[in-house]
Amino acid sequence: MNVPVDKNSTLLPLGAQYPEAWRALTFYTSYRLLIAILFVALVWLADLPETLSDLDQRMFEIVAHLYLLFAVLAFVPLQMQIPRFPYQVAGQVIVDILLLALALYASGGVASGFGMLIAIAVASGSLLKPGRVAYFFAAIAAISVLGTEVYSQLTRIYPTPNYTHAATLGITFFITAFICHALALRLRESEALAARRAVDIENLARLNEYIVQHMQSGIIVLGPEARIRMVNAAAQRLLNWDSDVLGQPLQSTSPRLATALRQWLGSAGDTVEVLRCENAEADVQVSFRELSPRTTAGTLIFLEDAAVLQQRAQQMKLASLGRLAGSIAHEVRNPLGAISHAGQLLSESAALSEADQRLTQIINSHSRRVNAIIENVMRISRRERSTPQQLLLDDWLSGFVTEFQQQKALAENDIQVDINPAGLTVTVDPSQLQQVLWNLCENAIRYSRRMPLLLIRVGIRQESGRCYLDVIDSGPGIADDIARHIFEPFMTSEQHGTGLGLYIARELCEANLASLSLVENSANGCHFRISFPVQDRSGRDRSGRDRSGQDYQSQKPNQSGTIAAE
Numbered sequence: 001m002n003v004p005v006d007k008n009s010t011l012l013p014l015g016a017q018y019p020e021a022w023r024a025l026t027f028y029t030s031y032r033l034l035i036a037i038l039f040v041a042l043v044w045l046a047d048l049p050e051t052l053s054d055l056d057q058r059m060f061e062i063v064a065h066l067y068l069l070f071a072v073l074a075f076v077p078l079q080m081q082i083p084r085f086p087y088q089v090a091g092q093v094i095v096d097i098l099l100l101a102l103a104l105y106a107s108g109g110v111a112s113g114f115g116m117l118i119a120i121a122v123a124s125g126s127l128l129k130p131g132r133v134a135y136f137f138a139a140i141a142a143i144s145v146l147g148t149e150v151y152s153q154l155t156r157i158y159p160t161p162n163y164t165h166a167a168t169l170g171i172t173f174f175i176t177a178f179i180c181h182a183l184a185l186r187l188r189e190s191e192a193l194a195a196r197r198a199v200d201i202e203n204l205a206r207l208n209e210y211i212v213q214h215m216q217s218g219i220i221v222l223g224p225e226a227r228i229r230m231v232n233a234a235a236q237r238l239l240n241w242d243s244d245v246l247g248q249p250l251q252s253t254s255p256r257l258a259t260a261l262r263q264w265l266g267s268a269g270d271t272v273e274v275l276r277c278e279n280a281e282a283d284v285q286v287s288f289r290e291l292s293p294r295t296t297a298g299t300l301i302f303l304e305d306a307a308v309l310q311q312r313a314q315q316m317k318l319a320s321l322g323r324l325a326g327s328i329a330h331e332v333r334n335p336l337g338a339i340s341h342a343g344q345l346l347s348e349s350a351a352l353s354e355a356d357q358r359l360t361q362i363i364n365s366h367s368r369r370v371n372a373i374i375e376n377v378m379r380i381s382r383r384e385r386s387t388p389q390q391l392l393l394d395d396w397l398s399g400f401v402t403e404f405q406q407q408k409a410l411a412e413n414d415i416q417v418d419i420n421p422a423g424l425t426v427t428v429d430p431s432q433l434q435q436v437l438w439n440l441c442e443n444a445i446r447y448s449r450r451m452p453l454l455l456i457r458v459g460i461r462q463e464s465g466r467c468y469l470d471v472i473d474s475g476p477g478i479a480d481d482i483a484r485h486i487f488e489p490f491m492t493s494e495q496h497g498t499g500l501g502l503y504i505a506r507e508l509c510e511a512n513l514a515s516l517s518l519v520e521n522s523a524n525g526c527h528f529r530i531s532f533p534v535q536d537r538s539g540r541d542r543s544g545r546d547r548s549g550q551d552y553q554s555q556k557p558n559q560s561g562t563i564a565a566e
Helices: 019-045 057-073 075-080 085-106 114-128 132-155 163-213 233-239 255-266 306-347 354-381 393-408 430-447 501-511
Strands: 218-222 228-231 272-275 284-290 299-305 389-392 415-419 425-428 454-460 467-473 515-522 525-531
Touching (some): 019 057, 019 075, 019 085, 019 114, 085 114, 114 132, 114 163, 132 163, 218 233, 233 299, 389 393, 393 415, 430 454, 430 525, 501 515
Parallel strands (some): 415 454
Antiparallel strands (some): 272 284, 389 425, 454 467, 515 525
16 A cells, blocks of 8 residues: 655545545445444334434434435445545544434433444544544534533433533543544554555565676576576576576476486585586586575576686686786896896906807896896786876877887888877876887887888777777788787787787776777788777766776886887
């Protein structure tokens, strides 16, 4: 039942939009009709009790027929629900009290017992129309009863009017109104609380359903006889099921999954299996949970994509290997320094032959190479905070290109810069962006064969609103088997490369909430893209994270401001 409650939990009057209230009024009207029929039947059968019509039988007969007529006619506005509910309750209860008071007068006063019928009318009105109007009904009833006693004394109809009994009956009316009013308020408060709880439960059920349907893990709920009661979208995708599997037995839908279920029911502990079900395109990891003990009426099946789990495990292994490599690099660095220093001292000796000098050159060359690898590994293992800033790409790129051309002894036309539109601003750590772009540009000019050797293009994607920075070369491209793993550590096609340049570049981009990807790879060259996060006017990216620099982890740049290239 939906009962309206305002902000202060004050109950509002019931109306036509609440069918339960009208149903209660219908019951009360039916009760009045039965009482009226009983009185009229006793009149026509001439079998009235001695207390009824004791004073004025003719008047009692008229009142009984009027009461029956009123009871019948009351159904007409009740069915039409006109006038409004509060007015119908007030009208019916007041007419009841007045007619029953006339019947009480015709039957000889308060001793006739009609006071109990009036008390029922007051109680019904207090329940149907709670509030101060309940005491108004009690006041009308008390005045009516006392009025009959006063009128009888003035007209000398009763030999000894019973004011004490009438006053007691009037007090009873007020007590009845008070009790019924309190019960009605308590009842409506309970109904309002139940309505709010029902809404909360319904919202919670919808939330749970939404969560279950949008989970990455597949969920299947089995009912009696292992029939499918619920299946979420992830399970349908993993098992390649249609949407009409609800209600079907698991055996007919997926025999392999049903076999795994029977094996789990026959085993003592938890069972986790990796299997490929019928029509499925990938292996899934299956686990079972029993919701209802000793029955399959509440079996829950969890499905996980085995490839995703393997990928997570691989990422954890790579993270562990990265920490291990950092520790090893730190330990190797000291003896490597000693070897390099000894090689340099040996090369300065005047007694070395030409062959020995060549050997010392090899020692020094490879020592520097190993030292570069150690530097990169340690840079990966160190996770330090970045300091993002608002960066105007026009000015920053102009300074970067000038510095890069000077460092690499390039002509002015070797690098072409295309910025459209101008004045684009991004939030990024300038030093880390320089490391990333330096690595990409160094790789580009190494393989480019046509002019310009390097094209740097800046723009905005219309569909996403993200600013991007492209680095495009004119080289022969990358082999497909290498391009698939180009951002993995130690992946390189160069004999003297470390295979860490692009890996570190992507790590630095992710530390600034940007992304680095290979957009195009062909015989005409490679096209790398840095995509910056979309920002609002407050300097926050669209993910809601503050660009204060506290959430960014990156590596320290080396002294030259660059990182090792592929």
